[in-house]
Every structure is written in structure tokens, then in C-alpha cells.
Amino acid sequence: MTRSSPKYLRLPYIREQYETLAKEAAELGWSHIEYLERLIEGEAHLREDRRIQRRIRLARFSVIKTLGHTACLQGYSVLFTTAIDAINTLAAAHSAGRLKSELNKYLKPRLLILDELGYLPIDKKGADLLFQIISGAL
Numbered sequence: 001m002t003r004s005s006p007k008y009l010r011l012p013y014i015r016e017q018y019e020t021l022a023k024e025a026a027e028l029g030w031s032h033i034e035y036l037e038r039l040i041e042g043e044a045h046l047r048e049d050r051r052i053q054r055r056i057r058l059a060r061f062s063v064i065k066t067l068g069h070t071a072c073l074q075g076y077s078v079l080f081t082t083a084i085d086a087i088n089t090l091a092a093a094h095s096a097g098r099l100k101s102e103l104n105k106y107l108k109p110r111l112l113i114l115d116e117l118g119y120l121p122i123d124k125k126g127a128d129l130l131f132q133i134i135s136g137a138l
Contacts, residue, residue: 013043051075059109071111079109083117086133087126094129107136 025035059078068078093102
């Protein structure tokens, strides 16, 4: 593999499509610029699709939530969790002396979806931990 090959440069769309598009370009009489433009557009679209899929995966939706999914499609980072899971995770991190780093996981996304808020009772410590998420996001 040479340094200039599409595989080395991590250009999967170009690697997969350059021959097909070259034939199409020849058949339709595209200029070299048009051919290169199509290759680059295809690569850009593939990368954007992968970014969207990564944001959706990182959001950790148990089922697709329309609001969170739409936010991912619009380019926002999203985290979906239940309020109880967030509280339990933060309580364990607090006990282990890692509260600040764990709290950052909830503050980093542009959109945090806390599901099932009010579904189960929350004690004072849990309410304090949940408040740290909410006040840190403001």
C-alpha cells in the first residue's frame, strides 16, 4: 500500500467508486473537474453519514427517540439515559472518588435526555446528584 493510495488515505468511497464513476464520466462526457467533484462529494456524504451514525450510537438510545434522533441528524451530540441510571452511576463514581469525571460525561453532550424522571422516587443524595447535572448544564 503506497502513501498515495485511497486505502492509505482512508478514502473508502473513492476506493470503492472511482472505476464506476470513471466509466459513467466517460459515457456522459464529464470533465475531469466534474469527475473529481463527484468523487469528493461522495466521500463527503459518506463521512457525514458515518458521523450521524456515530452520534446515534453514542446517544445510547434504547429505542429511537424522535427528538434525540433528529438532534443527531442535525449534528448535535446526544446522550440518552434514565434518571435512575444517571443517579446510580454518579453515586458509584462519587464513592470511588471519580464524580467530576463521570459528571462530565453527562455535561459534554449538547442534548441530554433523562428519561423516566419522576417514575421512581429519588432520595436526597440522588436529587443532589441530579441537580449537579442540571446546574452544570446551565
